[in-house]
Amino acid sequence: MTDPQPIKISYRWLSPAEVRKVGDIDRSERIHLGYVVEEGELVATQVDWDVPAWSLEGEHSHTIIHQIEFCQGHIDVGGRLLGAFMGERLVGIAVLTPDIRPGLAQLAYLHVSDAFRRQGIARRLTSQVCEQAWLDGADRLYVSATPSGSAVGFYRSQGFELAEQPIPELYELEPEDIHMLKRLL
Numbered sequence: 001m002t003d004p005q006p007i008k009i010s011y012r013w014l015s016p017a018e019v020r021k022v023g024d025i026d027r028s029e030r031i032h033l034g035y036v037v038e039e040g041e042l043v044a045t046q047v048d049w050d051v052p053a054w055s056l057e058g059e060h061s062h063t064i065i066h067q068i069e070f071c072q073g074h075i076d077v078g079g080r081l082l083g084a085f086m087g088e089r090l091v092g093i094a095v096l097t098p099d100i101r102p103g104l105a106q107l108a109y110l111h112v113s114d115a116f117r118r119q120g121i122a123r124r125l126t127s128q129v130c131e132q133a134w135l136d137g138a139d140r141l142y143v144s145a146t147p148s149g150s151a152v153g154f155y156r157s158q159g160f161e162l163a164e165q166p167i168p169e170l171y172e173l174e175p176e177d178i179h180m181l182k183r184l185l
Contacts, residue, residue, distance in 0.1 A: 007086060009121060011128060014081040014093075021069050021083065023064040024090040026113040028053045033149030033179050042152065042162055042178065049148070071095055074108050082128055084112070084121045091116040094125040098136045100167065105133035107143040125159050134184045141184055144170050144177040152178050159183075 014021065016136035034047035054064045071081060074097045084092030095109035107129050112121045133141050143160060145151045159182045 007093065007119070009119075009124075010085050010138070011124060012083060014083045014087070016072075016075050018050075018073060018083075019068055021090040022067045022071055022081075022111075023054070024113070025067075025091055025093060025111045026053050026115065027111050027146070029150070030112050035147045035152045036176075037151065037162065037178065040162070040164070041108060042166055047148075064145045071109060075138045079108060080132070082125055082132075084116075086116070091122040094129045097164060098133065098138065100142065100170075103137070105136065105138035105141050106121055106133065106170075107141055108144045110143075122154060123158065130182070130184055133143065136161075139184050141182045142167060142170070143180050143182075144174045145180055146177050147176055152180075155180050155182075 002118065029051040031047055031049040031051060034045050034049070035042050036045060037043070048142075052062070052069055054062055056064060060066070060167045071079075071093075074095050075081070077097060078099065079095050079097040082094045082096065084089050092112040094107060097106040097108045107126065110122060110125060112125075130141055141160075141164065143155055145155050145160075157180070160180035163179040163181045171179060
């Protein structure tokens with residue numbers, strides 16, 4: 001019997017026309033650890049969140065069409081989409097939006113499909129986004145992280161720290177998220 005071959009993942013920047021591939025991502029997750037910010041400090045809390053896959057229909061923010069529109073909005077202001085692919089299937093995606101402030105870029109979106117998590121895909125996407133942001137002239141990268149233990153723990157492992165002053169318009173959009181910042185070197 002032979003050992004199974006490791007999954008081959010390729011990475012590339014998507015063309016704007018490929019934004020619809022975001023619907024390939026399975027964002028489902030069961031979350032038991034969450035975070036809140038209290039008096040400028042991260043506080044862990046027990047939660048019971050069942051995050052379903054994006055839906056095909058409806059008028060809410062967790063539909064595939066809303067995700068496409070969100071990514072398209074970032075493309076419209078100069079953002080770029082970086083994809084992780086298994087064959088032709090998108091299994092991970094990151095959106096880099098440059099110049100949200102002088103010297104500051106934004107990791108506006110990061111998702112890896114459930115079956116492909118914990119294989120280094122998010123780390124590789126984040127690393128490439130950091131490198132591109134640096135090449136584009138940014139010295140800092142901002143992220144508004146889902147307040148789950150997995151998301152916040154991941155970003156902390158990548159060198160992000162709690163932002164002392166969240167960007168007001170981003171905080172207004174996602175006040176429950178954990179707003180974080182990373183210095184790019």
